[in-house]
Amino acid sequence: MCVQGVRKREMSEEVGASRSPSSAAGGQVPFLHEELCDCDSVPAKCKCPAAPSSPVPDNPQLQSRASLDSIIGEGCRIQVSVILPVHNSECWLDECLKSVVEQDFEGTMELSAFNDASKDNSINIIEKWKLKLEDVGIRVVIGGHDSPQPQGVGFAKNQAVIQSSGTYLCFLDSVFTSHGPTVIMPTWFCSREWFCHVGKFDEGGKGVPEDLLFFYDHIRKGGGVFRVDQCLLQYRYHPQAATHSVLEILWKSSPLELADGEEEMETIWNHRVRFLEDRALKHWTSFTIWNAGKQGRKLYRSLSPANQKKVAAFCDVDENKIAKGFYTYQESKERRKPQIPIQHFKDATPPFIICVKLDLTGGGFEENLATLDLKEGLDYYHFN
Numbered sequence: 001m002c003v004q005g006v007r008k009r010e011m012s013e014e015v016g017a018s019r020s021p022s023s024a025a026g027g028q029v030p031f032l033h034e035e036l037c038d039c040d041s042v043p044a045k046c047k048c049p050a051a052p053s054s055p056v057p058d059n060p061q062l063q064s065r066a067s068l069d070s071i072i073g074e075g076c077r078i079q080v081s082v083i084l085p086v087h088n089s090e091c092w093l094d095e096c097l098k099s100v101v102e103q104d105f106e107g108t109m110e111l112s113a114f115n116d117a118s119k120d121n122s123i124n125i126i127e128k129w130k131l132k133l134e135d136v137g138i139r140v141v142i143g144g145h146d147s148p149q150p151q152g153v154g155f156a157k158n159q160a161v162i163q164s165s166g167t168y169l170c171f172l173d174s175v176f177t178s179h180g181p182t183v184i185m186p187t188w189f190c191s192r193e194w195f196c197h198v199g200k201f202d203e204g205g206k207g208v209p210e211d212l213l214f215f216y217d218h219i220r221k222g223g224g225v226f227r228v229d230q231c232l233l234q235y236r237y238h239p240q241a242a243t244h245s246v247l248e249i250l251w252k253s254s255p256l257e258l259a260d261g262e263e264e265m266e267t268i269w270n271h272r273v274r275f276l277e278d279r280a281l282k283h284w285t286s287f288t289i290w291n292a293g294k295q296g297r298k299l300y301r302s303l304s305p306a307n308q309k310k311v312a313a314f315c316d317v318d319e320n321k322i323a324k325g326f327y328t329y330q331e332s333k334e335r336r337k338p339q340i341p342i343q344h345f346k347d348a349t350p351p352f353i354i355c356v357k358l359d360l361t362g363g364g365f366e367e368n369l370a371t372l373d374l375k376e377g378l379d380y381y382h383f384n
Contacts, residue, residue: 078139079107080189081166085156086144087116090125096172097129101136108137112164115144116156141165152205161195169195171211188225190218197221209268216275272383273302276353280381281307288348290380291355292316297327299355299383300340313341315348317368345372352380 082100086093100111111133115123123144130140143163145151161169170189190198198218201210281287281303289296292314300311314327326339345368352374356365374380 077108078110078164078166080105080109080168080170081161081164081192082109082111082170082172083157083160083164084111084113084172085116085153085160086113086118086122086126087150087153087156088118088120089122090118090120093122093125093129097126097133100138100172101129101133108139110139110141110164110166112141112160112166113143114156114160114163115142116152117145117147117150152203152208152210154201154203154205154208154210157210158200158203161192161200167192190223194218194223198223207267209271212268212271216271219279269298269302273299276381276383277304277307280353281310284310284351286310286312286349287351287353288313288315288343289355290315290345290348290352292318292321292327292342295355295384299353300327300329301331308338311340313343313348315343315345315352317345317364350374350379354380354382355384357384358382 084096089096097111103109113126115126123142126142130142133140141163143159150156157171168189168191198214198221202208202213204210287310289300289311291299293316296314296316300308300314303311308329314321316322322342322344324342326341329338329340332338350372354369358366369380372379376382
């Protein structure tokens with residue numbers, strides 16, 4: 001998996017865009033096929049056949065209407081496919097597609113847009129920009145369906161991948177994040193071959209964090225993350241987003257439309273906790289939760305009973321929290337409610353699970369952590 005490009009302009013970690021010519025190097029890999037995209041073959045031996053030429057036969061008006069043979073020869077491979085799921089995105093599409101036109105990537109690129117039952121003017125906007133994109137040599141493939149209900153972001157992404165042909169897949173959509181920095185969907189891209197190896201996005205629809213689940217599967221199958229310290233992506237908050245937790249970015253389709261934003265937050269939180277338990281906590285006999293406040297206590301309550309028993313203490317810098325001496329887990333079913341000590345971070349024993357947001361204390365937290373001379377991934381993990 002090639003996760004590319006980091007900026008620290010508005011969010012603390014952002015990776016990836018197709019602007020870096022070096023990211024699109026390498027030989028051509030097999031195309032993804034819908035029925036085989038979750039194959040178990042290793043990436044170098046992936047046998048996924050070519051994508052179908054007509055991804056949505058019953059919607060011919062949504063298909064790509066013109067070839068680019070005069071610009072890109074038939075034998076020339078597309079290096080990067082920008083994958084764009086779309087649902088009722090008319091407010092943001094002009095800005096989104098303008099940013100695709102303005103990319104300074106010098107290799108071959110295509111836009112693969114899939115319209116997931118939009119009821120607004122989204123498809124007309126895409127068709128308008130199709131001509132502009134093709135004028136600058138960017139091939140455009142348009143698919144979609146007009147069913148009464150959308151089938152979800154995961155489905156739309158998978159369909160956009162299936163109808164695309166690039167060696168690398170660069171995802172262009174908004175992502176839900178919770179409590180601080182993470183490796184989020186628009187900030188990375190991967191090879192088609194590796195996507196085939198990991199398997200397609202979960203198509204469970206509303207409430208399913210398909211991007212997070214895909215990323216976890218990527219990690220479980222031996223994938224890694226390559227960070228490039230270069231500003232390639234810009235975020236901004238969309239003021240109408242549910243609970244103000246859904247990000248809207250300039251290079252995207254639209255924010256995820258979540259009527260039940262809190263339910264989505266809890267779903268993501270629970271997936272993250274289970275992944276933390278599987279990847280880190282099962283290897284530790286005890287650990288300290290760094291944050292005796294709301295987020296630290298929530299993490300403790302979310303842990304399995306076995307992992308709750310491994311929590312040796314909470315630690316903090318807040319003298320008022322430390323003065324309380326301990327946290328009592330009142331919701332416990334045990335007759336004697338567990339009481340977890342609260343210590344100053346300098347008195348606490350690693351390893352730590354850190355539930356403190358980065359870049360929000362004027363560098364104070366980062367300085368405190370640095371004084372302990374710990375190694376991330378061994379002595380502590382961020383869960384923020």
